[in-house]
Amino acid sequence: MSIFETSTLVLSGISAESSVGEATSTRSNIFEMTQLAESAVLRPLDYGMFPHDVRAALACRIAARAGESRLAEYYAVSMGDKFNLAESIMIEGEPESTLIPFVDKAAHATRDIVAEDISKLKAVGVSDADIVRLCELIAFVSYQVRVTLGLRLMNGGA
Amino acid sequence: MSKVLHKFTRKVPKWRPRVEPVKLDDATPEQLDALQVTPSNTKVSEYVLTLAHDVESLKVRSPLFNAIMYDKGGMSRTERELGAIAASMVNRCVYCAAVHADRHAKLSNSTEVTDKLLARGFHAELSPRDAAIFNFARKLSESPPQANADDVEALQKVGLKDDEILDLILSTSLFGWANRLMHVLGDPMQPDEDV
Numbered sequence: 001m002s003i004f005e006t007s008t009l010v011l012s013g014i015s016a017e018s019s020v021g022e023a024t025s026t027r028s029n030i031f032e033m034t035q036l037a038e039s040a041v042l043r044p045l046d047y048g049m050f051p052h053d054v055r056a057a058l059a060c061r062i063a064a065r066a067g068e069s070r071l072a073e074y075y076a077v078s079m080g081d082k083f084n085l086a087e088s089i090m091i092e093g094e095p096e097s098t099l100i101p102f103v104d105k106a107a108h109a110t111r112d113i114v115a116e117d118i119s120k121l122k123a124v125g126v127s128d129a130d131i132v133r134l135c136e137l138i139a140f141v142s143y144q145v146r147v148t149l150g151l152r153l154m155n156g157g158a
Numbered sequence: 159m160s161k162v163l164h165k166f167t168r169k170v171p172k173w174r175p176r177v178e179p180v181k182l183d184d185a186t187p188e189q190l191d192a193l194q195v196t197p198s199n200t201k202v203s204e205y206v207l208t209l210a211h212d213v214e215s216l217k218v219r220s221p222l223f224n225a226i227m228y229d230k231g232g233m234s235r236t237e238r239e240l241g242a243i244a245a246s247m248v249n250r251c252v253y254c255a256a257v258h259a260d261r262h263a264k265l266s267n268s269t270e271v272t273d274k275l276l277a278r279g280f281h282a283e284l285s286p287r288d289a290a291i292f293n294f295a296r297k298l299s300e301s302p303p304q305a306n307a308d309d310v311e312a313l314q315k316v317g318l319k320d321d322e323i324l325d326l327i328l329s330t331s332l333f334g335w336a337n338r339l340m341h342v343l344g345d346p347m348q349p350d351e352d353v
Contacts (some may be wrong), residue, residue, distance in 0.1 A: 023320040026231060030328060033222040040214040067302040106342050108301040111250035113342045118176040128177035132211035132343065139338035140215070143331045146298050150327030153310045154320065 003031040007038060008144055011070045012151035020155045034147070041140040042075075048130045055137055057082035061100075062107045062141040071141075071148055095124040099134070106138045160347040163252050166276050168259040168269070171252065171346035179207035192217040208343055223336070226328045233318075233325035236265040237291055241326050243275060244295030245333030251341035254333060287316040295330040 003009055003024060004016050009031060014021050024031060042055050050058075056078035064072035064086070072086075079086055091100050098120050106113055121131050163171050180189055182202065189210045193202050209216045227238055239262040246255035259272040274282040275292075284292055290312045297304040313323050 019320055020324075023324045026321055027225075027229070027324060027328070029229070030222065030225050033218060033225060037215070037218045037222055040218045044212075044214045046214065065302070106338055110301070110338055110341060111248070115176050115345065118343070122177075129211035131177050132208060133215075135339055135342050136209075136212045136215040136219075138342075139335040142301070142338055143335035146303055146331035146334050147327060149303050149305065150298060150331065151324075153305060153307055154323055154327070156307070 001032075001035070003028045006031050006035040007074060008034050008147055009151070011068075011074055012148045012155065013157065014151055014155055018155060020151060023154075024151070034144070037140055038144070041137050042078075044133075048133045049126065050130065050133055050137070053078065053080040053082045054085060056080075057085035058103055058134075058137060059141045060086040061103065062138060063145055065104065065108055066142070066145040068145045068148055071145060075141075095121075095126055098124045099126070103134070103138055106135065107142055160349065163346045163348050166247065166252055166255050166259070166279075168256055168263060168272055168276065169349075170256045170260055172349055173203075173205050173253050173340070173344050174347045175204050175208045175344040177208060177211070177343060179204050180210040182207070185210065186213070188213050192220075205340065205344070209339065219335075223332060226325075226332045231321065233322040233329070234265075236262055237288075237322070238325055238329040239265060240271070240288060240291050241295040241330035242333045242336075243272070244292050245299040245330050246337055247275070247279065248296055248299035249334070249337035249341055251333075251337035253340050253344075253346040254337055256346070258333075287318075290316045290318070291326060295326060298327065298330050299334055 004014065004021065009024060014024060016025070042059060043052050047055070056075045060072045060075035060079055063075060076086065084091060085096065085100065088100070091097050102117055102121060105117060118131060160172065185193065192213045193206060193210055206216070228235065239258045242258040243255055243262060246258060259276065263269045263272050271284060271288060274284060280296060294305055294309045294313055297309055310323065313326070
């Protein structure tokens with residue numbers, strides 16, 4: 001796979017011929033590893049309590065709320081019938097009613113996270129391993145949102 | 159008894175996980191491989207043992223982190239650290255901010271820039287080049303991100319080339335990732351001897 005076929009560069013609209021494309025070519029290892037990270041975080045073999053469609057829905061939610069609509073649409077394709085997790089403001093029933101506010105806070109108000117936010121996840125039965133898996137998902141998509149936007153700005157986009 | 163730190167510092171704190179890290183004795187072969195544990199290297203931090211709960215992510219993130227922060231060419235390592243510090247200040251990751259303020263001071267052989275950032279935060283008066291870098295990284299780190307075309311133009315005006323701007327985007331974004339692990343999964347603790 002060429003780096004210009006990786007989702008991050010495709011969604012940023014960066015082509016090999018552009019001056020930004022030349023710059024990204026000097027960091028091709030980083031874009032290759034970013035694609036590997038996307039697979040590891042969105043489509044892992046050991047997915048714990050978060051199957052691939054749930055992960056895609058949460059990624060869609062994070063990207064949409066960060067204003068990255070193309071990235072959100074990209075993840076929406078893989079979320080199957082889990083669109084409720086991507087779109088709803090309030091979700092009833094545990095653990096989702098605790099998980100979704102946590103995802104929003106960790107992604108968009110990271111500075112406000114406190115120990116109690118993790119305790120609440122544990123109280124509704126989310127294991128330590130699943131808490132780490134969830135944080136990796138939130139953290140990776142937050143990285144991808146910013147790389148995608150930054151590249152688009154470099155390329156003269158808004 | 160240590161206490162949780164809330165103020166930015168250049169003195170690297172201890173990190174206390176909010177979840178139980180993987181125990182080395184119970185680690186699977188895949189976890190040991192990702193942790194790069196060998197008979198001669200059995201020292202693994204609590205942070206990395208915590209991340210070992212998600213071994214597939216850990217295995218790809220570590221080399222990606224090293225490439226973004228340390229690969230040759232492009233933006234200087236010192237300026238990449240400035241991107242990391244800006245992200246860590248936006249996300250109030252006291253631990254990451256301390257580690258990378260310390261690295262910035264060591265790489266630049268000066269505490270001048272980080273002294274200003276620690277004293278005045280986002281109101282610090284930096285050189286035009288550092289100010290453009292810090293401002294772009296700060297705005298890219300907000301959520302939703304606030305960076306815009308004018309901020310990229312400001313970087314170009316102070317002399318940054320495309321390869322340097324790319325490295326700044328990558329290092330800043332990487333810390334959007336690192337902060338959401340370090341700050342969310344644990345607390346920065348004042349070392350015992352300071353209490």
